[in-house]
Amino acid sequence: MVLxxxxxNGDGIFETILARHPETKAFEVFTRKADGTxxxxxxxVVEAYKKQMSAVDEFFVEALGKDANPDKxxxxxxxxxxxxxxxxKEKKE
Numbered sequence: 001m002v003l004x005x006x007x008x009n010g011d012g013i014f015e016t017i018l019a020r021h022p023e024t025k026a027f028e029v030f031t032r033k034a035d036g037t038x039x040x041x042x043x044x045v046v047e048a049y050k051k052q053m054s055a056v057d058e059f060f061v062e063a064l065g066k067d068a069n070p071d072k073x074x075x076x077x078x079x080x081x082x083x084x085x086x087x088x089k090e091k092k093e
Contacts, residue, residue: 002020003018004020014032017030017032017038045091048087052084052087054083055084
């Protein structure tokens with residue numbers, strides 16, 4: 001398992017914990033409340049994380065895979081960034 005903590009609002013407190021199995025890519029997302037207790041993240045938040053991880057995975061396959069076209073690297077990077085940013089907005093809606 002790989003554990004990642006995230007400080008979503010920049011206050012120095014980790015509000016999000018993501019546990020991911022690197023081989024299966026299965027993961028769970030938890031949110032930490034102000035009192036320190038943890039709870040599973042909403043389906044909406046989990047789906048947004050899935051979209052973000054998928055965008056990163058797609059980028060690496062397309063930009064650095066065996067059939068990668070170096071001339072498209074910047075275009076692929078911008079497309080991945082947009083997908084990640086769009087999914088980030090979905091977490092807050």
